[in-house]
Amino acid sequence: MPVAETMTPRQRVLAALAGRPVDRPPVANPTNVMTVELMDLVDAPFPDANRDPEMNARLAATGYTELGFDSITPYFTIIQESSALGCEMQWEQKDNWPTVRMARPIWSGPDDVHIPKGFLQHQDTRTIIESIRILKREYGREVAIIGKTMGPWTLAYHVFGVEKFLLMSIDDPDTTMRCLEKLKEISVVFGLAQIEAGADALTFPDHATGDLVSGEYYRKFLQEIHTEMVDRLPVPLILHICGNTLDRMGYISQTGMAAFHFDSRNDPQKAMDAVGGRIRLAGNLNNPVTLYSKGPETVREEVYRALEAGVQIIAPECAIPLRTKLENLLEIPAAVKDWAGERMAT
Amino acid sequence: MPLTHEGLRQEFAYVTREGERLHIGEAFERADPLMQEISYNLIVGGHHEVDRLVRDALGRGFSANTILDDGLIAGMAIVGVKFRDNIIFVPEVLIAARAMKAGMAHLEPILSASGIEPIGTVIMGTVKGDLHDIGKNLCIMMLRGAGFTVHDLGVDTKPQQFIDAVVEHNAQVVGMSALLTTTMPNMGKTIQAFEEAGLRDQVRIMVGGAPVNARFAEDMGADGYGANAIECVERAKELVAASR
Numbered sequence: 114m115p116v117a118e119t120m121t122p123r124q125r126v127l128a129a130l131a132g133r134p135v136d137r138p139p140v141a142n143p144t145n146v147m148t149v150e151l152m153d154l155v156d157a158p159f160p161d162a163n164r165d166p167e168m169n170a171r172l173a174a175t176g177y178t179e180l181g182f183d184s185i186t187p188y189f190t191i192i193q194e195s196s197a198l199g200c201e202m203q204w205e206q207k208d209n210w211p212t213v214r215m216a217r218p219i220w221s222g223p224d225d226v227h228i229p230k231g232f233l234q235h236q237d238t239r240t241i242i243e244s245i246r247i248l249k250r251e252y253g254r255e256v257a258i259i260g261k262t263m264g265p266w267t268l269a270y271h272v273f274g275v276e277k278f279l280l281m282s283i284d285d286p287d288t289t290m291r292c293l294e295k296l297k298e299i300s301v302v303f304g305l306a307q308i309e310a311g312a313d314a315l316t317f318p319d320h321a322t323g324d325l326v327s328g329e330y331y332r333k334f335l336q337e338i339h340t341e342m343v344d345r346l347p348v349p350l351i352l353h354i355c356g357n358t359l360d361r362m363g364y365i366s367q368t369g370m371a372a373f374h375f376d377s378r379n380d381p382q383k384a385m386d387a388v389g390g391r392i393r394l395a396g397n398l399n400n401p402v403t404l405y406s407k408g409p410e411t412v413r414e415e416v417y418r419a420l421e422a423g424v425q426i427i428a429p430e431c432a433i434p435l436r437t438k439l440e441n442l443l444e445i446p447a448a449v450k451d452w453a454g455e456r457m458a459t
Numbered sequence: 460m461p462l463t464h465e466g467l468r469q470e471f472a473y474v475t476r477e478g479e480r481l482h483i484g485e486a487f488e489r490a491d492p493l494m495q496e497i498s499y500n501l502i503v504g505g506h507h508e509v510d511r512l513v514r515d516a517l518g519r520g521f522s523a524n525t526i527l528d529d530g531l532i533a534g535m536a537i538v539g540v541k542f543r544d545n546i547i548f549v550p551e552v553l554i555a556a557r558a559m560k561a562g563m564a565h566l567e568p569i570l571s572a573s574g575i576e577p578i579g580t581v582i583m584g585t586v587k588g589d590l591h592d593i594g595k596n597l598c599i600m601m602l603r604g605a606g607f608t609v610h611d612l613g614v615d616t617k618p619q620q621f622i623d624a625v626v627e628h629n630a631q632v633v634g635m636s637a638l639l640t641t642t643m644p645n646m647g648k649t650i651q652a653f654e655e656a657g658l659r660d661q662v663r664i665m666v667g668g669a670p671v672n673a674r675f676a677e678d679m680g681a682d683g684y685g686a687n688a689i690e691c692v693e694r695a696k697e698l699v700a701a702s703r
Binding site for chain 2: 203205209210212213214215216275276279280282283284322324325326327330355356360378400401402405406430431432433434435436
């Protein structure tokens with residue numbers, strides 16, 4: 114029997130982020146759950162839906178109206194600020210993600226880092242800010258609106274190039290730190306603009322990814338900056354880092370971030386043990402195998418596994434492939450509701 | 460000849476699997492102290508030192524093949540083990556790769572002129588929609604070091620580009636890389652394109668990239684999966700052998 118829902122989706126998400134009791138665990142999308150099917154449904158295809166506020170809001174809303182998630186996330190990609198900074202873009206088509214041409218970096222060191230005039234008025238930052246206003250007006254009382262601002266490590270990949278930046282990090286750690294200190298101001302400016310527009314929470318992706326750098330790197334270059342972000346961005350922050358991150362979850366849990374959005378390569382029980390209740394976890398349904406190529410039964414098994422481990426917010430691990438089947442996404446809230454009915458009703 | 464270089468001996472301690480200790484240990488034991496010095500400096504990313512030492516070794520009459528096998532590749536083998544075992548990460552691998560490149564700049568012209576037959580031809584590329592290339596480039600460097608001819612299609616490679624390159628170069632193996640969970644499905648689409656072109660039986664396909672795993676590779680219909688650059692070379696050797 115389904116559990117009686119006594120909270121709105123917004124209340125549920127915000128309570129979970131704050132570590133307060135919930136009527137059932139929320140289903141959220143800290144990154145993106147948009148698909149080609151949803152684009153067709155509301156006539157808001159990529160790449161245009163990333164660049165037009167009304168189209169963006171129309172597509173983002175389907176995360177709630179069609180999929181039944183408890184949150185709406187209008188920033189689908191990781192490239193909006195970088196486009197506004199002047200990075201060369203590859204906008205792609207409906208079924209491919211827009212991306213930054215990182216092989217053609219725009220900056221080479223900390224002295225180059227600056228916030229261009231009109232940064233928040235650029236089409237690609239304005240789209241997100243205006244979309245949040247629209248979504249807040251239409252759904253804001255009921256659903257949690259989650260914005261997103263990229264962390265300095267991710268921005269560094271885009272503006273300096275991944276290889277050049279990683280080489281800099283080992284050749285010249287002091288210069289690397291100066292770059293990050295300046296780049297973080299971009300994260301703050303864009304984040305505050307989204308909060309002012311009505312974002313209830315912000316995802317903070319910062320790709321010090323498990324496959325690329327060590328947990329010690331995270332501690333050395335980012336832990337302090339992330340702690341500072343908690344003070345400067347006055348809404349719950351959801352840190353997102355891909356890959357195997359068990360070696361840095363202890364550090365992450367000390368930043369004061371509300372939640373950590375984690376990858377399926379981390380066992381949920383081990384992740385819960387690693388953070389020791391100091392931060393909430395969101396995730397960690399596998400995208401490429403489970404959501405993209407398996408069926409609802411496998412999705413349900415993974416949802417249950419995360420819930421049994423105690424993961425507080427259920428979500429795909431990262432932005433999903435754009436051809437992911439809707440039936441698999443619909444299964445996520447259905448499985449959470451069934452689990453809650455079985456485990457929380459008594 | 461014993462492993463006399465103290466720093467290298469400490470690096471070798473990271474190799475704990477019996478088979479690997481035997482294989483890499485043999486390479487070091489036959490290596491001249493100068494080759495051990497090259498290996499050590501490659502592992503710690505001393506590209507200026509590797510550049511100087513390789514020039515020195517050539518000047519002292521060591522063959523390009525000896526320097527490649529006993530100095531550069533033997534060092535890279537330890538880098539591969541440390542990376543696989545999460546002792547080092549991509550920045551440390553990048554500085555080792557930079558050192559290898561510094562050495563290869565002196566060896567490549569000699570090796571190319573020697574007329575030695577490559578052990579196979581591989582087409583490498585990052586799949587459509589994905590612009591990440593660090594992992595792919597490391598694989599290419601290791602494949603070339605192992606004696607393969609590699610044609611690098613770069614990033615954002617469309618299925619037809621892979622097909623055209625296989626036909627043009629009569630390649631036995633295709634290697635596809637993806638870093639994003641959002642672009643991984645394009646591996647499957649490329650394999651499907653080979654099937655539709657009637658070329659699937661003529662080429663072996665291997666895949667890799669941070670979010671890729673063996674299960675996904677199998678689901679997509681790939682012939683092999685490599686978790687890192689060392690495994691990429693192993694898969695390529697197996698697939699070339701299987702194609703004969």
